[in-house]
Amino acid sequence: MRILVVEDEKELSNSICTYLKNDKYICEAVYDYNEAVFKIHKSDYDCILLDITLPFGNGFEILKILKEIGKAEGVLIISAKDSLNDKVLGLNLGADDYLTKPFHLPELSARVGSIIRRKYFEGKNIIVLGDLRIDNDEKIVKNGNKIIDLTRKEFELLLFFISNKNKVVTKAAIVEHLWGDQIDLSDNYDFIYTHIKNIRKKMTIAGCMDYIKAVHGMGYLFNPNKPDINTKRK
Amino acid sequence: MKLLNKFSLINLLLMIFIFIVSSIIIYNLTQVILLREIDNDLVGIEEKINNYVSKNQIFPIGNPLDEERLIFQKTGIIKPNRNVTLIKLYSAREKKMHNFREITFPLFFNKQWYRVTIAKPLEGVHHLSKALLIVSLITILATILISLFLNRLYLRRLWQPFYESMSIMRNFKIGSNESLIFPRTNIEEFSFMNESLSIASEKAKQDFLLLKEFTENASHEMQTPLSIIRSKLDVLIQDKNLSEKQSELVQSSYASIKKLSRLNQSLLLLTKIENQQFDIKNQIDLKAKITQKINQFSELWDSYLIKSHIELNESCINMSPELLDILLNNLFSNAINHNITPGFIQIELNKRAFIIQNKGINDKLDDTRLFSRFYKASINSSSNGLGLSIVSQICKVSKIDLSYTFQSDLHSFSLSW
Numbered sequence: 001m002r003i004l005v006v007e008d009e010k011e012l013s014n015s016i017c018t019y020l021k022n023d024k025y026i027c028e029a030v031y032d033y034n035e036a037v038f039k040i041h042k043s044d045y046d047c048i049l050l051d052i053t054l055p056f057g058n059g060f061e062i063l064k065i066l067k068e069i070g071k072a073e074g075v076l077i078i079s080a081k082d083s084l085n086d087k088v089l090g091l092n093l094g095a096d097d098y099l100t101k102p103f104h105l106p107e108l109s110a111r112v113g114s115i116i117r118r119k120y121f122e123g124k125n126i127i128v129l130g131d132l133r134i135d136n137d138e139k140i141v142k143n144g145n146k147i148i149d150l151t152r153k154e155f156e157l158l159l160f161f162i163s164n165k166n167k168v169v170t171k172a173a174i175v176e177h178l179w180g181d182q183i184d185l186s187d188n189y190d191f192i193y194t195h196i197k198n199i200r201k202k203m204t205i206a207g208c209m210d211y212i213k214a215v216h217g218m219g220y221l222f223n224p225n226k227p228d229i230n231t232k233r234k
Numbered sequence: 235m236k237l238l239n240k241f242s243l244i245n246l247l248l249m250i251f252i253f254i255v256s257s258i259i260i261y262n263l264t265q266v267i268l269l270r271e272i273d274n275d276l277v278g279i280e281e282k283i284n285n286y287v288s289k290n291q292i293f294p295i296g297n298p299l300d301e302e303r304l305i306f307q308k309t310g311i312i313k314p315n316r317n318v319t320l321i322k323l324y325s326a327r328e329k330k331m332h333n334f335r336e337i338t339f340p341l342f343f344n345k346q347w348y349r350v351t352i353a354k355p356l357e358g359v360h361h362l363s364k365a366l367l368i369v370s371l372i373t374i375l376a377t378i379l380i381s382l383f384l385n386r387l388y389l390r391r392l393w394q395p396f397y398e399s400m401s402i403m404r405n406f407k408i409g410s411n412e413s414l415i416f417p418r419t420n421i422e423e424f425s426f427m428n429e430s431l432s433i434a435s436e437k438a439k440q441d442f443l444l445l446k447e448f449t450e451n452a453s454h455e456m457q458t459p460l461s462i463i464r465s466k467l468d469v470l471i472q473d474k475n476l477s478e479k480q481s482e483l484v485q486s487s488y489a490s491i492k493k494l495s496r497l498n499q500s501l502l503l504l505t506k507i508e509n510q511q512f513d514i515k516n517q518i519d520l521k522a523k524i525t526q527k528i529n530q531f532s533e534l535w536d537s538y539l540i541k542s543h544i545e546l547n548e549s550c551i552n553m554s555p556e557l558l559d560i561l562l563n564n565l566f567s568n569a570i571n572h573n574i575t576p577g578f579i580q581i582e583l584n585k586r587a588f589i590i591q592n593k594g595i596n597d598k599l600d601d602t603r604l605f606s607r608f609y610k611a612s613i614n615s616s617s618n619g620l621g622l623s624i625v626s627q628i629c630k631v632s633k634i635d636l637s638y639t640f641q642s643d644l645h646s647f648s649l650s651w
Contacts, residue, residue: 019468
């Protein structure tokens with residue numbers, strides 16, 4: 001999967017690329033409007049991360065060009081402007097999603113994953129992970145033939161983990177993903193533990209390995225390749 | 235008081251004054267003029283009598299049909315004085331005492347002096363001046379009433395462009411792109427006023443755009459470095475060799491970044507609300523909206539061991555949907571953040587009121603400062619002190635009454651509209 005990162009802040013762009021780069025994603029970074037226009041004419045991408053304010057132009061113009069040359073790349077707008085007008089304008093011009101800065105990289109990764117899934121698994125939005133089958137349309141998780149009965153939030157949480165495989169995600173990122181950034185909760189995120197505990201329990205009952213590992217009380221790591229045998233809980 | 239009414243009142247008082255003064259003057263003036271007329275008549279009669287006597291050598295006899303009274307009195311060698319006076323005599327016709335004008339003059343006849351007295355009743359003068367007074371009073375009164383009425387009619391029409399301009403100004407929204415169009419008028423003062431209003435509103439619009447641009451840019455400039463720091467931390471924690479000690483340091487950095495970015499967002503939001511950038515209003519089904527919010531939050535309540543009591547009735551509100559969402563998020567978050575464990579939240583929705591109550595510290599909050607910016611109930615509070623300020627600001631622009639009470643261990647925020 002090729003991802004084009006159009007972001008004029010080099011440092012932010014570097015972080016995004018470092019975080020997203022793995023066996024599945026290849027990132028290319030451009031830092032201004034002209035470079036971005038050149039790249040989208042030259043090659044095809046699976047997803048474009050697009051900043052609105054760019055040197056020599058703006059992101060909305062790039063969306064228009066994409067439409068004109070008939071490219072159906074998934075576009076995620078990343079903008080510092082938290083304005084409804086910009087959101088509506090961007091989505092009307094063909095963007096798939098809108099993320100306001102400052103965001104958590106796991107959140108970005110989850111949004112990118114969702115855009116790519118929507119693009120490539122039209123009609124069949126199913127993620128297979130070992131024995132785990134996650135049907136994103138029906139919101140059903142199966143381990144082999146056994147249905148794991150998750151609540152809506154638990155399902156979203158599992159999907160969030162899968163989008164950030166092998167990555168440490170903080171509790172704050174989880175809370176913001178599940179409840180949105182508009183909800184202003186104090187810094188006590190201990191209640192997340194209850195949700196994690198429930199998912200683990202339900203997955204274990206269905207005969208699934210425990211893939212979720214707590215990291216220094218700071219966050220969690222979902223590693224389907226190395227299930228955590230001696231679970232450390234903090 | 236309306237200018238028109240004030241003007242009418244002054245006008246009326248002035249007219250009444252003129253009315254009184256002019257009636258006094260008219261009355262006195264007609265009296266003087268008529269009296270002079272009578273005096274002339276009397277002098278005429280005097281001449282006639284003098285001529286008659288010198289011609290006929292005999293005193294004339296008063297005609298009983300005449301109103302004048304004629305008396306000849308012999309004074310001998312003494313020449314009587316000539317004078318004109320006002321006297322009261324019995325009038326046979328009216329059968330009461332009446333004012334008469336009397337002239338006495340000397341007459342030399344048969345080598346003797348006579349005093350001749352002619353008296354003429356003033357009855358006619360009196361009646362005439364009264365009649366004249368009434369006629370002129372009616373005329374003046376009619377003039378005053380008609381002019382007052384016409385004034386009101388004309389002034390209202392003359393002021394019409396002023397009221398039109400004012401209603402245009404009242405509907406002026408600083409955030410809108412439309413230019414103000416004032417009605418054309420050939421009255422110099424009003425066209426001057428319209429011109430000034432156009433210039434002022436254009437200037438305000440430009441300043442507003444600059445300010446809007448500035449706040450958005452400032453926020454953008456702040457958010458970018460914050461994004462960079464946060465992304466670097468997100469990358470940093472992926473390091474497998476990170477020690478527990480380092481993790482703690484990273485965690486407190488995360489918390490501070492979150493606080494800073496929320497602070498920035500809140501201040502930006504407050505500016506936006508104050509600038510009335512959320513002016514699209516819709517009729518919203520509040521019961522559905524609150525039910526949706528409760529679903530969103532109920533899992534959180536369970537996690538925090540907060541019990542809830544909910545009573546929802548049908549209700550509608552006309553406000554910006556964006557602001558309503560922020561308002562409810564802030565009130566709901568607030569009720570969680572300041573709760574105790576095990577806690578309690580009570581939500582009540584009536585036709586025109588919404589009440590959210592929560593358990594918390596066992597003391598009334600300072601309701602004079604509660605809604606002001608950066609107010610914190612305790613020093614350790616992790617909130618930025620802007621949440622309730624945003625709530626209050628949203629209520630203000632949406633014309634909702636907001637009040638806080640503390641009763642039977644419950645902190646209660648009630649909204650009514």
